[in-house]
Amino acid sequence: MIDTIKAVLENTQNRTPMVHSITNNVTINDCANIILAAGGTAIMAQDEREVEEITSHAQALVLNMGAVRAQEAMLRAAKIARRNGNPVVLDPVAAGASTLRREMCSRLLSENLVSVIRGNASEVRALAAGAEQETGVEASALDSVTEDNLQESAAWLRSFSRRTGAVVMLTGAMDVITDGTRTAVVRGGSAYLRRITGAGCMLTSLTGVYCGANPDTLLEAAVTASEVMKHCGETAEARVRKEMEGTASFRTRLIDAVSLLNADELTPNLCLQIL
Amino acid sequence: MIDTIKAVLENTQNRTPMVHSITNNVTINDCANIILAAGGTAIMAQDEREVEEITSHAQALVLNMGAVRAQEAMLRAAKIARRNGNPVVLDPVAAGASTLRREMCSRLLSENLVSVIRGNASEVRALAAGAEQETGVEASALDSVTEDNLQESAAWLRSFSRRTGAVVMLTGAMDVITDGTRTAVVRGGSAYLRRITGAGCMLTSLTGVYCGANPDTLLEAAVTASEVMKHCGETAEARVRKEMEGTASFRTRLIDAVSLLNADELTPNLCLQIL
Amino acid sequence: MIDTIKAVLENTQNRTPMVHSITNNVTINDCANIILAAGGTAIMAQDEREVEEITSHAQALVLNMGAVRAQEAMLRAAKIARRNGNPVVLDPVAAGASTLRREMCSRLLSENLVSVIRGNASEVRALAAGAEQETGVEASALDSVTEDNLQESAAWLRSFSRRTGAVVMLTGAMDVITDGTRTAVVRGGSAYLRRITGAGCMLTSLTGVYCGANPDTLLEAAVTASEVMKHCGETAEARVRKEMEGTASFRTRLIDAVSLLNADELTPNLCLQIL
Numbered sequence: 001m002i003d004t005i006k007a008v009l010e011n012t013q014n015r016t017p018m019v020h021s022i023t024n025n026v027t028i029n030d031c032a033n034i035i036l037a038a039g040g041t042a043i044m045a046q047d048e049r050e051v052e053e054i055t056s057h058a059q060a061l062v063l064n065m066g067a068v069r070a071q072e073a074m075l076r077a078a079k080i081a082r083r084n085g086n087p088v089v090l091d092p093v094a095a096g097a098s099t100l101r102r103e104m105c106s107r108l109l110s111e112n113l114v115s116v117i118r119g120n121a122s123e124v125r126a127l128a129a130g131a132e133q134e135t136g137v138e139a140s141a142l143d144s145v146t147e148d149n150l151q152e153s154a155a156w157l158r159s160f161s162r163r164t165g166a167v168v169m170l171t172g173a174m175d176v177i178t179d180g181t182r183t184a185v186v187r188g189g190s191a192y193l194r195r196i197t198g199a200g201c202m203l204t205s206l207t208g209v210y211c212g213a214n215p216d217t218l219l220e221a222a223v224t225a226s227e228v229m230k231h232c233g234e235t236a237e238a239r240v241r242k243e244m245e246g247t248a249s250f251r252t253r254l255i256d257a258v259s260l261l262n263a264d265e266l267t268p269n270l271c272l273q274i275l
Numbered sequence: 276m277i278d279t280i281k282a283v284l285e286n287t288q289n290r291t292p293m294v295h296s297i298t299n300n301v302t303i304n305d306c307a308n309i310i311l312a313a314g315g316t317a318i319m320a321q322d323e324r325e326v327e328e329i330t331s332h333a334q335a336l337v338l339n340m341g342a343v344r345a346q347e348a349m350l351r352a353a354k355i356a357r358r359n360g361n362p363v364v365l366d367p368v369a370a371g372a373s374t375l376r377r378e379m380c381s382r383l384l385s386e387n388l389v390s391v392i393r394g395n396a397s398e399v400r401a402l403a404a405g406a407e408q409e410t411g412v413e414a415s416a417l418d419s420v421t422e423d424n425l426q427e428s429a430a431w432l433r434s435f436s437r438r439t440g441a442v443v444m445l446t447g448a449m450d451v452i453t454d455g456t457r458t459a460v461v462r463g464g465s466a467y468l469r470r471i472t473g474a475g476c477m478l479t480s481l482t483g484v485y486c487g488a489n490p491d492t493l494l495e496a497a498v499t500a501s502e503v504m505k506h507c508g509e510t511a512e513a514r515v516r517k518e519m520e521g522t523a524s525f526r527t528r529l530i531d532a533v534s535l536l537n538a539d540e541l542t543p544n545l546c547l548q549i550l
Numbered sequence: 551m552i553d554t555i556k557a558v559l560e561n562t563q564n565r566t567p568m569v570h571s572i573t574n575n576v577t578i579n580d581c582a583n584i585i586l587a588a589g590g591t592a593i594m595a596q597d598e599r600e601v602e603e604i605t606s607h608a609q610a611l612v613l614n615m616g617a618v619r620a621q622e623a624m625l626r627a628a629k630i631a632r633r634n635g636n637p638v639v640l641d642p643v644a645a646g647a648s649t650l651r652r653e654m655c656s657r658l659l660s661e662n663l664v665s666v667i668r669g670n671a672s673e674v675r676a677l678a679a680g681a682e683q684e685t686g687v688e689a690s691a692l693d694s695v696t697e698d699n700l701q702e703s704a705a706w707l708r709s710f711s712r713r714t715g716a717v718v719m720l721t722g723a724m725d726v727i728t729d730g731t732r733t734a735v736v737r738g739g740s741a742y743l744r745r746i747t748g749a750g751c752m753l754t755s756l757t758g759v760y761c762g763a764n765p766d767t768l769l770e771a772a773v774t775a776s777e778v779m780k781h782c783g784e785t786a787e788a789r790v791r792k793e794m795e796g797t798a799s800f801r802t803r804l805i806d807a808v809s810l811l812n813a814d815e816l817t818p819n820l821c822l823q824i825l
Contacts, residue, residue, distance in 0.1 A: 024319070025300045025303055025319075025575045026303050026304055026307050026317075026319045027304060027307075028575055028576050029304060029576055029577060029579060029580070029747065029748070030304070032576050032577075032747035032748075033746060033747050033797065033798060033801070036745055036746060036747060036797065037745070037796065037797050037798070042576075042747055043644060043647065044574070044575075044576045044616075045616075045644070045648070047618055047619045047650065049650050050618070050648040050649070050650040050651070053647065053648055053649060053650075054644075054647055054648060057647050066319075066320075068322055068325070069322045094318060094320070094329075097318065097328065097329055097332050098320070098325040098328055098329060099325070099328060100322065100324050100325040100328075101325070195311055195312070195534065196308055196311060197304065197307035197308050197311060197317060198304070198307075245528075245531050246312065246528075246530065246531030246532065246533070246534035246535045247308065247311065247312050247530060247531065247534040248308060248312070248526075248527040248528070248529075248530035248531050248534070249527055249528075249531050251308070251798075252527060252798040252799055252802060253795075253796075253798070253799075254798075255796065255797060255798035256795050256796030256797065256798050256799050257796065258796070259745065259796035259797040259798070260796045299594070300575045300578055300594075301578050301579055301582050301592075301594045302579060302582075304579060305579070341594075341595075343597055343600070344597045369593060369595070369604075372593065372603065372604055372607050373595070373600040373603055373604060374600070374603060375597065375599045375600040375603075376600070470586055470587070470809065471583055471586060472579065472582035472583050472586060472592055473579070473582075520803075520806050521587065521803075521805065521806030521807065521808070521809035521810045522583065522586065522587050522805060522806065522809040523583060523587070523801075523802040523803070523804075523805035523806050523809070524802055524803075524806050526583070527802060
């Protein structure tokens with residue numbers, strides 16, 4: 001798998017994928033910067049009068065439910081992206097806290113417009129069940145997948161992946177990624193990721209970059225995003241602790257680490273398991 | 276008072292209040308990050324179709340006039356928050372420069388939807404008088420409350436507080452906070468706070484966090500926000516000077532300082548006076 | 551020219567120009583912070599019900615096509631700014647990728663509402679030709695002006711400047727700035743500027759600050775913005791390399807450098823040529 005991850009990263013450097021994001025205003029700058037740091041180019045546009053034209057220039061589309069107001073733009077852009085064979089990555093942020101967001105996700109899924117879903121446990125559960133158990137955006141149920149329930153969670157995610165036809169990434173303290181057949185688990189990372197806004201959105205953006213450069217190996221691209229985020233989170237935490245800094249510096253050093261990433265560093269730290 | 280501030284901070288750590296913010300896009304990321312740094316969780320949503328549901332999950336609501344376009348969302352969210360007994364914190368940013376913003380503030384106040392007002396001198400004056408004297412957002416009249424006019428200013432603010440039924444925080448080089456009866460003055464802070472965008476918005480967000488965790492002691496929560504901002508401003512300025520950095524690093528180190536805050540550090544630096 | 555640049559900077563410090571920006575949400579925070587770092591004050595507002603009032607308080611207006619949805623607000627604000635004799639700076643970001651943005655730029659130009667245009671090569675070409683060759687926002691054709699085609703490019707830009715009546719800044723690895731008669735070339739800068747989002751938007755914002763304080767010498771103000779950005783890019787890159795940091799730190803250190811700028815430092819580094 002490490003060779004696959006290296007291939008994903010190498011393709012990304014060679015292809016400089018352009019990622020079109022329709023995303024929330026809270027973390028939009030971090031998302032653009034992490035896309036650039038990972039070797040892509042970023043365009044953020046959500047006016048429905050221009051999204052189809054914009055999307056037609058891009059290699060991947062990211063739809064983040066924090067921009068739920070731009071529903072029409074999302075639908076138009078997703079149709080163009082799919083028609084062009086480009087991956088569409090869905091982030092159902094806060095879907096557990098908003099019926100509007102859940103319904104929009106359901107619509108995108110029912111029209112087969114989603115290639116990859118990246119969410120935390122409560123968000124993915126909300127998509128699957130229409131449940132309303134979420135009580136926050138950042139810290140919600142990140143630890144829901146545990147060593148104890150891993151096999152059970154993975155089986156449930158495989159089933160959800162087959163049902164939606166999308167690669168599913170459930171991320172948190174442990175990330176589980178599946179295409180309905182193969183399943184990968186990525187451990188590690190930093191607890192600081194829960195203390196800044198946008199760690200999830202940035203992970204979704206990274207997924208967009210790697211999928212855009214590797215449209216035929218979406219599972220591998222998604223696993224790469226997970227692995228890079230966990231590795232760079234660890235790198236950033238080490239630096240922040242050394243410099244006696246806090247959470248805002250962690251955010252900066254996280255994006256720094258992505259921009260400085262050397263694929264060879266990933267090998268020894270790789271905490272990847274194939275189920 | 277220092278024991279009260281410690282109690283406010285302790286409650287915040289224990290309760291992890293969720294703060295729903297309807298705020299401007301300029302500083303929305305900093306606001307979310309400072310809420311997390313202070314121990315809360317952040318949700319930013321302003322689509323009128325979902326704000327009532329979102330607000331019902333939260334412990335506090337922040338309304339920032341930089342998002343004046345979301346008037347309907349603000350009104351709906353504020354009504355739910357008040358019905359649920361949750362504090363609503365109003366930031367009348369640039370109210371002196373915009374009739375639209377002043378009128379929106381007046382409406383919120385006339386419908387008794389505001390628990391705390393946090394603004395600089397010209398913004399608070401604009402709310403009170405409908406005046407149009409403001410000529411900037413950042414630097415406007417921050418020094419208006421001086422040692423010379425302090426008693427007079429405090430009396431005026433107490434009267435404004437009683438008239439609106441809200442705790443009033445007039446912040447600048449010197450912060451004056453009153454619930455109409457008791458009045459606190461917080462001195463200190465850093466001149467760098469005027470050289471970045473969002474210092475005021477972030478202070479309002481901090482007020483939202485502490486009020487969300489301490490809904491029965493809003494004056495004390497507001498004083499805590501003021502004290503934390505001034506203390507962390509001083510900490511950040513010291514670090515920036517030591518590292519020979521500029522204003523963007525100050526912003527990062529300010530949020531860092533909030534995330535690293537130790538309540539015991541506040542004691543010796545406390546510049547609090549009760550009038 | 552260096553004396554002129556010093557005069558531009560001195561006027562800016564003395565006049566503290568207020569810049570009203572109607573700009574995109576991706577880089578809006580960086581734009582506000584660089585305006586403050588350069589000695590201006592920033593107000594970002596795009597509700598059409600308040601923009602005329604807001605603009606009437608400002609000394610310069612920046613229109614960034616990333617906010618193309620706010621067309622009506624842009625038109626209203628530009629008319630007030632021009633009536634008041636204040637400079638209007640246009641950033642045609644991604645104009646090559648969006649017909650909607652090109653048409654909006656054309657309208658602003660045809661109504662003589664633009665004082666300065668700041669774009670990269672593909673954006674400026676798109677304005678001139680209605681061409682659709684752009685394939686990205688950040689990295690698009692930054693190297694199009696080369697030593698080889700410099701005289702030819704400069705002649706073309708002078709002609710475009712005369713046709714539009716605006717000072718034109720084509721920026722990239724080499725910046726060419728002309729008022730239709732005089733032409734300046736600024737070399738240097740940092741390749742890191744292409745690895746963060748917002749370098750172009752921030753340069754446009756800087757141009758707004760210096761033009762706001764120097765409305766009678768727009769060419770000189772634009773050259774100053776170009777020179778400051780290149781100089782501060784070099785300063786930030788040196789610091790980032792020394793500290794072994796990445797692209798997110800570069801962004802922070804870039805704004806830091808603007809806030810710490812000493813006009814005397816510019817002299818030895820000045821890479822300015824008058825054609």
